[in-house]
Amino acid sequence: MLGADAAMQLVQTGATIMVGGFGLVGAPLALLEALGRSGASELTVISNNLGEPGQGLGALLRQGRIARAIGSYFTTNPEVISAHEAGTLEVTLLPQGTMTEAIRAGGAGIPAFFTPTGAGTALAQGKETRRFGERLCVLEQALYADVALIKAHVADRLGNLVYEKTARNFNPVMATAAACVIVEVDRIVDVAELDPEAIVTPHVFVDVLVERAA
Amino acid sequence: MSAEIRRRIARRALEELPAAGVVNLGVGIPTVIATLPEACGRIFIHSENGILGVGPRPPEDAVDPTLVDAGKRPITASPGAAYFDSALSFAMIRGGHIDVAVLGALQIDARGRIANWAIPGQPILGVGGAMDLLCGARRVVVTMTHLSSAGEPKIVPELTLPIGSLRPVDVIVSDYGVLDVSGGVLVLRELAPGITLERFTEATAALFKVGVSTNR
Numbered sequence: 001m002l003g004a005d006a007a008m009q010l011v012q013t014g015a016t017i018m019v020g021g022f023g024l025v026g027a028p029l030a031l032l033e034a035l036g037r038s039g040a041s042e043l044t045v046i047s048n049n050l051g052e053p054g055q056g057l058g059a060l061l062r063q064g065r066i067a068r069a070i071g072s073y074f075t076t077n078p079e080v081i082s083a084h085e086a087g088t089l090e091v092t093l094l095p096q097g098t099m100t101e102a103i104r105a106g107g108a109g110i111p112a113f114f115t116p117t118g119a120g121t122a123l124a125q126g127k128e129t130r131r132f133g134e135r136l137c138v139l140e141q142a143l144y145a146d147v148a149l150i151k152a153h154v155a156d157r158l159g160n161l162v163y164e165k166t167a168r169n170f171n172p173v174m175a176t177a178a179a180c181v182i183v184e185v186d187r188i189v190d191v192a193e194l195d196p197e198a199i200v201t202p203h204v205f206v207d208v209l210v211e212r213a214a
Numbered sequence: 215m216s217a218e219i220r221r222r223i224a225r226r227a228l229e230e231l232p233a234a235g236v237v238n239l240g241v242g243i244p245t246v247i248a249t250l251p252e253a254c255g256r257i258f259i260h261s262e263n264g265i266l267g268v269g270p271r272p273p274e275d276a277v278d279p280t281l282v283d284a285g286k287r288p289i290t291a292s293p294g295a296a297y298f299d300s301a302l303s304f305a306m307i308r309g310g311h312i313d314v315a316v317l318g319a320l321q322i323d324a325r326g327r328i329a330n331w332a333i334p335g336q337p338i339l340g341v342g343g344a345m346d347l348l349c350g351a352r353r354v355v356v357t358m359t360h361l362s363s364a365g366e367p368k369i370v371p372e373l374t375l376p377i378g379s380l381r382p383v384d385v386i387v388s389d390y391g392v393l394d395v396s397g398g399v400l401v402l403r404e405l406a407p408g409i410t411l412e413r414f415t416e417a418t419a420a421l422f423k424v425g426v427s428t429n430r
Contacts, residue, residue, distance in 0.1 A: 022263045023282075023286045026280070072340070073342040076340075081337055093338065093341055095342075096262065096300070096342050096346060097304030100300040100304050104301040120380040121345060165281045165291070166261075166263050166264050166265050166297060167280040168264050168298070169264050169299065172299040
């Protein structure tokens with residue numbers, strides 16, 4: 001267990017980070033605020049979106065800390081479009097299901113996979129393709145990060161996690177696919193207080209817990 | 215486009231959905247389906263951000279910030295709803311477990327393939343789940359206005375906007391009528407009330423066959 005600022009010292013300049021959340025829902029907002037106060041820059045960010053203007057990852061973008069973004073839907077933050085047009089932000093766009101499967105694969109030790117999604121479209125340009133039966137498929141590489149910043153609802157002291165409603169989204173899969181997994185939680189409870197049948201992310205995936213200030 | 219036209223298209227599209235089917239609704243007219251009283255309890259709505267069993271919108275004083283749909287709008291959870299992570303959600307989509315995806319389209323070609331993700335004149339920086347749904351749902355129903363906001367036909371011989379998938383859609387519901395995609399061609403099944411075959415033909419740039427041409 002660490003404070004948010006101490007935990008963000010684990011993110012180095014030039015690191016690749018995964019950040020959970022669908023827009024701001026389920027995003028680790030306290031960790032991102034602390035990351036804003038840290039010195040880390042030239043980050044590669046793997047996240048569905050880059051927050052909203054000035055909020056969440058959008059705040060880090062505004063500070064010029066993000067060099068590269070891999071995600072599926074950036075158009076909800078107009079500042080991503082302007083940074084991309086100004087040449088200060090490199091963007092890799094993936095279909096949302098391909099992105100989440102690439103993260104799942106990264107966490108599960110699968111280096112690459114074929115998927116029909118995107119075959120024959122602009123997003124498959126330059127990628128290897130192969131036909132399986134009737135279906136043309138695209139070879140997609142797994143994604144893995146130095147650090148994952150995720151948000152869960154409750155953790156026990158071992159790091160077992162449960163999530164809340166649709167704030168779950170990318171968080172459990174990102175918890176599997178980074179060398180260091182830092183989790184922002186609303187509450188930390190004693191070991192054995194969580195129902196083993198209800199635990200979504202077992203503690204084997206979790207490195208650091210940061211409890212949100214009440 | 216008037217709200218009434220959007221509701222009319224949504225109401226007609228609802229008839230294409232199987233009772234108790236699992237349905238994913240894209241942004242735009244498809245989401246209007248969820249607001250129709252007759253849709254309530256008829257279908258199970260899947261939202262790709264991780265819920266099966268989307269319920270009606272909550273009143274403003276009962277909004278839960280952790281409960282949104284794929285358009286990031288507040289929702290409620292229906293009785294029997296389940297939450298899951300994004301990887302499982304897209305396994306449902308690509309794996310053929312979603313009965314119907316109802317999607318918008320910017321253009322449709324003569325073989326029923328659609329452009330549904332890249333907006334003309336804007337940098338390509340958003341795709342979301344559009345390609346996965348188009349590729350993986352068991353059946354794809356398109357809801358759209360027959361003409362673009364500039365008054366141009368959206369059903370064209372060849373796409374000029376970026377294609378979303380090699381897979382053709384199954385049914386097109388517009389304010390002009392209903393088309394099936396069958397054997398690689400478009401087949402007019404139904405003309406909307408007040409639309410003549412002549413007017414439909416004028417508003418459709420691609421070739422199509424005429425099935426049943428009676429108005430409802």
